[in-house]
Each structure stands twice: as structure tokens, then as C-alpha cells.
Amino acid sequence: GAPVRTHNLVKTFDAAAGNVVPAVDHVDLDLPAGSAVALTGPSGSGKSTLLHLIGAIEKADGGTITVGETEVTALPGGKLAAYRRTVGFVFQRYHLLPALTALDNVLTPVLPLKVDFDKQARARDLLAMVGLAGREHDVPSHLSGGQQQRVAIARALIHDPAVILADEPTGNLDTRTGEEIVDLLLALRAERGTTLLLATHDLTLAARCDTVVRLRDGQVIEVQQVAGDRSTA
Numbered sequence: 586g587a588p589v590r591t592h593n594l595v596k597t598f599d600a601a602a603g604n605v606v607p608a609v610d611h612v613d614l615d616l617p618a619g620s621a622v623a624l625t626g627p628s629g630s631g632k633s634t635l636l637h638l639i640g641a642i643e644k645a646d647g648g649t650i651t652v653g654e655t656e657v658t659a660l661p662g663g664k665l666a667a668y669r670r671t672v673g674f675v676f677q678r679y680h681l682l683p684a685l686t687a688l689d690n691v692l693t694p695v696l697p698l699k700v701d702f703d704k705q706a707r708a709r710d711l712l713a714m715v716g717l718a719g720r721e722h723d724v725p726s727h728l729s730g731g732q733q734q735r736v737a738i739a740r741a742l743i744h745d746p747a748v749i750l751a752d753e754p755t756g757n758l759d760t761r762t763g764e765e766i767v768d769l770l771l772a773l774r775a776e777r778g779t780t781l782l783l784a785t786h787d788l789t790l791a792a793r794c795d796t797v798v799r800l801r802d803g804q805v806i807e808v809q810q811v812a813g814d815r816s817t818a
């Protein structure tokens with residue numbers, strides 16, 4: 586895992602009628618390597634934008650982000666793709682390719698790349714790790730929502746990322762399945778030491794993490810340490 590730090594991080598969007606919306610408003614975070622951090626707050630509080638900035642999907646307007654030894658906000662364009670491979674993204678709507686099998690979905694991030702590991706073997710191992718051994722050749726429509734999210738989690742792990750960024754990964758799932766997905770993310774973090782950032786408006790799920798960061802209008806209004814990680818209990 587890698588520590589994640591932000592300092593004075595700012596991102597604004599130009600909204601309708603010329604209003605400038607501070608989606609992320611001077612955010613300072615200091616998250617240790619291997620921590621499990623929930624980002625909570627109402628819709629529009631900046632959770633997604635913060636994850637997009639940390640994952641270098643969107644560009645900050647001000648401040649700094651440091652992940653491990655990398656100052657993300659200072660990376661030249663040519664180094665962004667390599668940086669993004671050190672981060673695993675998990676989305677609310679899975680974003681799987683419907684025509685591809687589970688195995689091929691997990692392989693998509695590495696297909697165009699030369700890598701120093703056996704792609705097929707790693708993809709199979711990851712599917713087994715998320716509980717989908719035997720389902721390698723199923724297309725997403727033959728899998729439940731929870732299983733589709735497991736495929737997406739396996740895909741996020743294909744580069745053995747130092748950080749997992751999960752954006753409302755349970756938002757389309759029933760309560761019990763959502764708990765299983767969060768427990769899987771926490772178990773993977775415990776096994777691999779990956780730093781986990783989980784955006785969720787579900788406070789029960791947030792309490793399973795060891796730190797809860799509450800956002801409102803783009804600002805951090807509270808950082809709370811909780812004892813909640815049941816995956817290591």
C-alpha cells in the first residue's frame with residue numbers, strides 16, 4: 586500500500602449561469618499506507634471528485650496530491666498512464682464490457698501492454714480470490730450484480746495497485762450484497778496491504794473502515810477513527 590496525502594486540494598467546476606462550484610475545497614488528508622478510509626457525505630459533497638483527483642482522472646486546480654513517493658499533481662502528461670496503473674478503480678455501475686467474459690473483462694487493462702507476469706494466470710487467480718472460480722467464461726449478464734462487482738474488483742487488482750479507489754461500489758446492490766462487497770474490499774486490503782478509499786453515503790458500511798472522513802460542500806468537516814474493520818477480527 587501507499588500513503589495518500591493531499592494538501593490544500595482544490596477543484597472547481599463551472600456550473601450553469603456562471604456559478605463556480607467548489608467540488609473539492611481546500612482538502613488536507615494524511616492517510617497512512619494500508620488504511621481503510623471511508624469518504625462519506627451527502628450527494629454532491631465531493632466524494633467522487635476527490636477520488637477522481639487522487640486517481641488522476643481529473644486535474645486539480647490547486648494544491649497537491651502525493652501517493653507514495655509520487656507527487657501526482659506534478660506528474661507530466663507522459664507519466665499519467667503509468668501512474669494510473671498503480672491505482673485500482675471500482676465504480677458504482679461496474680463498467681464491465683457486456684460482450685466479454687469475466688476473464689476477458691479482468692484482462693482488459695493489461696491487453697495492450699507488455700507485462701512481466703502471466704496475464705491469464707493472474708486474471709484466473711484474481712477471479713478465484715474474489716470468489717468467482719468457475720465463472721471465468723460467463724458474460725456479465727449471466728452474473729448477479731454482486732458478482733459483476735466482484736469481476737470489477739478483480740479487474741481493479743490486475744496491476745497489483747498500491748491504492749484502491751471505490752466510488753459508491755454498493756450503490757446498485759441490496760444491503761447484504763453491499764456488505765459482502767465492502768467486506769471483500771476490506772479483506773483484500775488486509776491481505777495485500779492496499780490502501781482503500783471507499784466513497785459511500787452508507788454510514789453503516791463506512792463504519793466498517795478504520796477512518797471515516799466526512800465531507801460537506803467539498804470540505805472535510807470531520808475525520809473520525811473507528812475500530813470497525815471486521816475483516817481482520
Ligand code: ADP
Pocket residue numbers: 598599600606607608609626627628629630631632633634635
Ligand atoms: P459526490 O460524489 O459526493 O456526490 P461529486 O464529486 O460528484 O460529489 O460532486 C461535487 C460537486 O461538483 C457537485 O456540486 C457536482 O454537481 C459538481 N461536479 C462534479 N463533477 C462535475 C462536472 N464534471 N462538471 C460540473 N460539475 C461537477
Ligand code: ADP
Pocket residue numbers: 633634677678753
Ligand atoms: P454514478 O451514478 O455512476 O456514480 P454520477 O452521476 O455520480 O455517476 O457522475 C457521473 C459523472 O458525471 C462523474 O464523472 C462526475 O464527475 C460527472 N458529474 C457529476 N455531476 C456533474 C455535473 N453537475 N455536471 C457535469 N458532470 C457531472
